[in-house]
Amino acid sequence: MVNPEIPDLPRGPLDAYRKKASFDWKEMAIFMSGEDILAFKRHLFTALEKDPIFARQPGEDLSVEKKRELTFRRCKQLFRYDFLPQEKVVQNPWMHAVFNSCLSMYDSSLMAKYMLSKGVSRDAGSLLSLSVNMQTFGCFALTELSHGSNSKAIRTTAKYDPNTQEFVINTPNIEAAKFWIGNLGKTATHVLVFAQLFTPDDHCHGLHSFIVQVRDPKTLFAMxxxxxxxxxxKLGQNGLDNGFVVFHNVRIPRENLLNRTGDVTPEGHYVTPFKDPTKRFGASLGALSTGRVSITYTALTNLKLAMTVAIRFSATRCQFGPSDDEEIPVLEYQLQQWRLIPYLSAIYALKHFCRSFFINFLDERQAELGREIHAISCSSKPLSSWTVQRGIQECREACGGHGYLAMNRLGDIRDDNDPNCTYEGDNNVLLQQTSNYLLNWVHLKHHGEQPELRAAMLMADSKALIWKLPLAAYRWLVCFLLKESYAKLTQERALRKTEFEARNNSQVYYCHSLALAFIELTVLHRFHDFTHDEDTPPSLSPVLQRLAALYGLWSLSKHMTTLYQGGYLCGKEPAELLHSAILTLCSQLKDDAVALVDVIAPPDFILNSPIGRADGELYKNLWSTVLQGCHVLERPSWWSEFCNDKPVVGSLQAKL
Amino acid sequence: MVNPEIPDLPRGPLDAYRKKASFDWKEMAIFMSGEDILAFKRHLFTALEKDPIFARQPGEDLSVEKKRELTFRRCKQLFRYDFLPQEKVVQNPWMHAVFNSCLSMYDSSLMAKYMLSKGVSRDAGSLLSLSVNMQTFGCFALTELSHGSNSKAIRTTAKYDPNTQEFVINTPNIEAAKFWIGNLGKTATHVLVFAQLFTPDDHCHGLHSFIVQVRDPKTLFAMxxxxxxxxxxKLGQNGLDNGFVVFHNVRIPRENLLNRTGDVTPEGHYVTPFKDPTKRFGASLGALSTGRVSITYTALTNLKLAMTVAIRFSATRCQFGPSDDEEIPVLEYQLQQWRLIPYLSAIYALKHFCRSFFINFLDERQAELGREIHAISCSSKPLSSWTVQRGIQECREACGGHGYLAMNRLGDIRDDNDPNCTYEGDNNVLLQQTSNYLLNWVHLKHHGEQPELRAAMLMADSKALIWKLPLAAYRWLVCFLLKESYAKLTQERALRKTEFEARNNSQVYYCHSLALAFIELTVLHRFHDFTHDEDTPPSLSPVLQRLAALYGLWSLSKHMTTLYQGGYLCGKEPAELLHSAILTLCSQLKDDAVALVDVIAPPDFILNSPIGRADGELYKNLWSTVLQGCHVLERPSWWSEFCNDKPVVGSLQAKL
Known part of the structure; x- marks a missing residue:
């Protein structure tokens, strides 16, 4: 008997599939998340549903200004709820990721707004103690109008004046205006500004962070x-007010320098615990890797929402059939299964990856060996955000026209996910960090060193005996790409190009593919082991193992050219077998698909999509939501523009 | 000396690339479009720019209602301009596609609204003669809440009553509500309704179309x-008012049946020129294939806009470089070239395809042999709309954060293109028409017939001698997939499944891939011949031939698995050569990329994207547009929500 507190789902047209499921969805939910997490989610979701501040109107069309206002009010209410006090995070840090993910299911902007302000007050410590109850409100300002990825090149300056013991903050030109800063558009009073630190001798000590007040908390007027x-x-996340700031000789106290990576004495001398400026720079940006780990997981939230909508739609939408009188659910079509179910397997694989990696991350963050963690987080964010972005688009198209109706939310989900591909490091740029790390490992090896690579752990033989084909192929793939990338880089270097050019010219088909294959293997390996673990209940392991196999084969199928090219595969059979295995797995999983989304779906109020509701009453829900929209049946306010003053065809031809 | 009427582009940071171009962009524009078309475009674009009704505000955030109003007013103004009177279309029917494409560059919704109303009045003939000057306003109503792709299954009824000589139109239940009808939401007065025709003997004669008045043109109130x-x-195209309609015993005169495919005598007897009901059904939907041809081209418009923005941005955005002091344009990076330039080649290839195919289409529409045209249009729409959708997303990501700012328009372009994948036939469903056609050709062959297949013309040897690799490989690919699909289908049939199941189970990796490979070959073949034609000026053919080669190799690279699987390729070298050729072509084309988008770009007013302006002053344009937005520097209207009434942290915990 599973936990009686998990509410049953409403009966309806989805029952047909629910009855066919090979497992109990409540048991799976408890196994995948744990009872405490499920209880926390229910608690949070119920509170939001009951509170009128979080209510939404059917088919609402809010202006950007209104979205910002609503998000601010909701953010304020979150302070009142204080769902996750610090002591709970300390007890179970994974709870923090779960909380973000739940908030994000309700609205990404709200999650971002709340988390950014919390993050700044954590990083700024005693300098922003008032932020605890919103006396002040913070944001991080790194990127500028002309610099994002190359953050070393940012131009905002902080020059120390020993006469007054202040820093003077300046924006040298508009290209150095701080730009894209979340929370800064309307609400931030204090900014954690990254700027080039200059001592009075005009020596530049590189990037440091400073707390600068930008608005008066009593009036919200600029300082x-x-x-x-x-x-x-923006394309999405419009509840979050991104903004810009230009500084003109703004003076701040010496103490507003966050001095973890370097400090200035009252007289104006620079002191730092780091001898190597590169390391200092790295340390000052270290906090950003936390962001990447977190995005890997919150991005996935978006695919959970979209997949819930698309699977429930596909299970209830009937179109065509064996005869003119009999129509079948579109989920019964091979093509529809193949478009959606691999992404469903990706959700389960990536979800497990996030949880297990998060635990590693907490253990290793401080350690010297955290570089490997860095290499993984730099590729897991791209893998997750891209998989999610493509998956959502597939879900939108799989729902046909109804997927294009805004009230069904697939557009918002896609638009809210989109920036995950860009911020906290552009995906394509980040992947270079991962491949550089792997290539460096080979380099050290070639030079007789014995570098520690726990990724090697990933390459170790798996315990389980079945379903080993994709893992074995992936191991070969990563090794092959590593060897080829190293050779390519060596060859480019030999052409006496600069190191910069050599690296750039080794990206496409080499380092870029290497980084992606590496992280896919990592995710697959972890999920494979999880699904074959002896602690996995026998009632759940068959479906989980099918998901793992499908994720592995489907991911692998994108690298088939390389497998043939390198001679790992040859002839007609392997591709046929792989394709046939993918289709068989999709077909085996289609009767479990509804139950698999029941496990990951939030309550209807949070999902907020008529065609994705748990009762499966697709048309009734859609129709009633349409009718409750604003002015649906009214004639337009500008009706007389139509009824009177008819245009004379061609009357403006003469004016041309 | 090229035409002095084509205005020069403003000087600025893009000059560096423009000077490096291998060709004259004005010469290319004239060669690709013709002087008359260019003049028509200038005329149209200039008129829109001068007319305040078409003005747009920097960073505007319009409500759906406002968008509908504006689009209506602009539509009315288009009647006054009457840019393309019927006699001009008769002279040069391609002009019609060009006009749609130009309007679509300004705003897809406006194009759709204007064209739908024109289309209905054309199809309805004398029944809606008043629509010429908007006394009435029309729309097409085929799809229903529960039926889109399977249009045969729609349920709206039209029963003939001989006593009054009227048809009685009914919506049997909400699932049969007409849904997604463009122009119906706010403005249509008359609807061309597709309904099941019943004679008084309760016999159903299938789908027919009827003119039904739904609103009073004098008041816009419902009838x-x-x-x-x-x-x-909707996710996009919000200027177009899509709507629904439910009929309750609505009576219309007998004459309102559009009687091209069948008619009812005053006494209530059904008469039709078609003996086979399937053919009658086909003929009644024939008009929709015109739509697909048109969408193939207008979809492309969206990629022209997005690519112009992305290439100009990439040519002026500098990030990183060989040293800390020297940054280079992101267009110089191999990865950025590889992400964008193949899509640029696709624009040129698909543009040529559309123009040449449109001419075939006009010639063949009425002929019995139009089936091949049907097979091509059923796959060209999917190829174009998907290529465009993916290309726009790549452009968005390639512009980083600035691509995510709404004012730069990449979001609107993506959202406006998205439904091209769904309407006028869902892409995945349409592709089955193409593969069915090809498989039927094989079937007839196997049974000793000599079916005409002018696609065979496509398979014929190309005249040119160089760059033949991709064409030859593609020919092999299509033949291989045709053979394999036929074998797969035969095998599925042998398993004694129904024909319906056999078809469904042969889609993924077989029929679906076949249809796409077939249309890619068709597009490539036409573009290849065009670029190697002796009439192509020697000053332009090198760059055009590079574009053709890149389009061919890049498209082919997505089928590498099949090429290896079928034994066409073997070992390491072919994939390496292909990849290396793609990268070399990208690198050769990158200095031409800015000039290549100058050829396809509309004027700045139409493009409406600060980071994509022709002067290349990326940051100045972006900055000034941001500052001219609404309330940019003001505190929010809800400021006192922040400044007063601070939340007490945890105060709502007790309520939970």
Whole structure:
């Protein structure tokens, strides 16, 4: 008997598939998440549903300004709820990721707004103690109008003036305006600014962070010397007010330098615990890797939402059939299964990866060996955000026209996920960190060193005996790409190009593919072991092992050219077998698909998609939501523009 | 000396690349489009730019209602301009596609609204003669809440009543509500309704179309028995008012049946020129294939816009470089070239395909042999809309954060293109028409017939001698997939499944891939011949031939598994050569990329993207547009929500 507190799902057209499921969805939910996490989620979701501040209107069309206001009010309410006090995070840090993910299911902007302000107050420590109850409100300002990825090149300056013991913050030109700063558009009072630190001798000591007040918390008017504003509408996440700021000789106390990586004495001398400036720079950006780990997981949230909508739609939408009188659910079509179910397997694989990696991350963050963690986080964010972005688009198309109706939410989900591919490190740039790390490992090996590589652990033989084909093929693939990339880089270097050119010219088909294959193997390996673990209940392991096999084969199928090219595969049979195995797994999993999304789906209120509701009453839900929209049946306010003043065809031809 | 009427582009940071171009962009523009078309475009674009009704505000954030109003007013203004009177279309029917494409560059919704109303009045003939000057306003109503792809199964009924010589239109249940009908949400007065025709003997004669009045043109209020309304916000194209309608015993005169495919006598007897009901059904939907041909081209418009933005951005955005002091344009990076330039080649290849195919289409529409045209249009729409959708997403990501700012328009372009994958036939469903056609050809061959297949023309040897690798490989690919698909289908049939199941189980990796490979070959073949034609000026053919080669190799690279699987390729070398050729072509084309988008770009006013302006002043344009937005530097209207009434942390915990 599973936990009676997990509410049953409403009966309806989805029952047909639910009855066919090979497992109990509640048992799976408990196994995948744990009872405490499930209880926390229920608690959180119920609170939001009951509170009118979090209510949404059917088919609402909010202006950017209104979205920002609503998100701010909701953010304030989150302070009142304080769902996750610090002591709970200390007890179970994974709870923090779960909380972010739940908030993000309700609205990504709200999650971002709340977390950014919390993050700044954590990083700024005693300098922003007032932020605890929103007396102040913070944001991080790294990127500038002309610099994002190359953050070393940012141009904002902080020059120390020993006469007043202050730093003077300046924006040298508009290209150095801080830009894209979340929370800065309308609400931030204090900014954690990354700037080039100059001592009075005009020596530049590189990037450091400073707390700068930009608005008066009593009025929200800008401080003297500060030009601060809203960047305007984005493709998504419009509840979050991204903004810009330009500094004109803004003076801040010496103590507002966050001095973890370097400090300035009252007289103006620079002191640092780091001898190597590169390491200092790395340490000052270290906090960003936490962000990447977190995005790997919150991005996945978006695919959970979209997949819930698409699978429930596909299980209830009937179209065509064996005869003109009999129509079948579109989920019964091979093509529809193949479009959706591999992404469903990716959700399960990536979800397990995130949880297990998060635990490693907490253990290793401080250690010297954290570099491997860095290499993994730099590729897991790209893998997750891209898989999710493509998966959502597939879900949108799989729901046909109804997927294009805004109220069904697939557009918002896609648009809210999109920036995950860009911020906290552009995906393509980040992948170079991973391949550089792997290539360096080979380099050290070639030079007789014995570098520690716990990724080697990933290459070790798996315990289980079955389903080993994709893992074995992936191991070969990563080794082959590593060897080829190293050779390519060596060859490019030999052409006497600069190291910069040599690296750039080894990306496509080599280092870029290597980094992706490496992280896919990592995710697959972890999920494979998890599904074959002896602690996995026998009632759940068959479906989990099918998901692992499908994720492995489907991911592998994108590298088939390399497998043939390198001679790992040859002839007609292997591709046929692989394709046939993918289709068989999709077909075996299609009767479990509804139950598999029941496990990951939030309550209907949070999902907020008529065609994705748990009762499966697709048309009733859609129809009633349409009718409850604003002015649906009314004639337009501009009706007389139609009824009177008819255009004379061609009357403006003469003016041309 | 090229035409002096083509205005020069403004000087600026893009000059560096423009000077490096291997060809004259004005010469290319004239060669690709013709002077008359260019003049028509200038005329149209200039008129829109001068007319305040078409003005746009920097960073505007319009409500759906406002977008609908503006689009309506602009549509009305288009009637006044009458840019393309019927006699001009008769002279040069391609002009019609060009006009749609130009309007679509300004705004897809406006194009759709204007064209739908024109299309209905054309199809309805004398029944809607008043629509010429908007006394009435029309729309097509085929799809219903529960049926889109399977249009045969729609349920709206039209029963003939001989006593009054009227048809009685009914919606049997909400699932049969007409849904997704463009122009119906707010403005249509008359609907061309597809309904099941019943004679008084209760015999159903299948789908026919009827003109039904739904609103009073004098007031825009609904007619008796008609429930008509607005579906609400969509992911994009929100200027177009999609709507629904439910009929309750709505009576229309007998003459309102459009009687091309069948008619009812005053006494209630059904008469039709078609003996086979399947053919009648096909003929009644024939008009929709015009739509697919048109979408193939208008979809491409979206990629032209996005690519212009992405290439100009990449040519002026500098990030990193060989040393800390020297940054280089991101277009110089191999990875950025590889992400964008193949899509640029796709624009040129698909553009040529559309123009040449459009001419075939006009010649063949009425002929019996139009089936081959049907097979091509059923795959060209999927190829174009998907290539464009993926290309736009790549452009968005290639522009980093700035690509995510709404004012730069990549989001609107993506969202406006998205439904091209769904309407006028879902892409995946349409591709089955193409593969069915090809398989039927094989079937007839196997049974000793000599079916005409002018696609065979496509398979014929190409005239040119160089760059033949991709064409030859593609010919092999299509033949291989045809053979394999036929074998797969035969095998599935032998398993004694129904024909329906056999077809469904032969889609993935077989029929679906076949249809795509077939259309890619068709597009490539036409573009290849065009670029190698002796009439192509020697000053332009090198760059055009590089584009053709890149399009061919890049498209082919997605089928490498099949090429290896079928034994066409073997070992390490072919994939290496292919990849290396793709990268070499990208690198050769990168200095031409800016000039290549200058050829396809509309004027800045139409493009409406600060980071994509022709002067290349990326940061100045972006900065000034941001500052001219609404309330940019003001505190929010809800400032006192922040400044007063601070939340007490945890105060709502007790309520939980």
């Amino acid at each position: 003297p010397g500060v030009m601060v504003g809203d960047m305007g509408k | 008796p028995g008609v429930m008509v309304g607005d579906m609400g916000k």
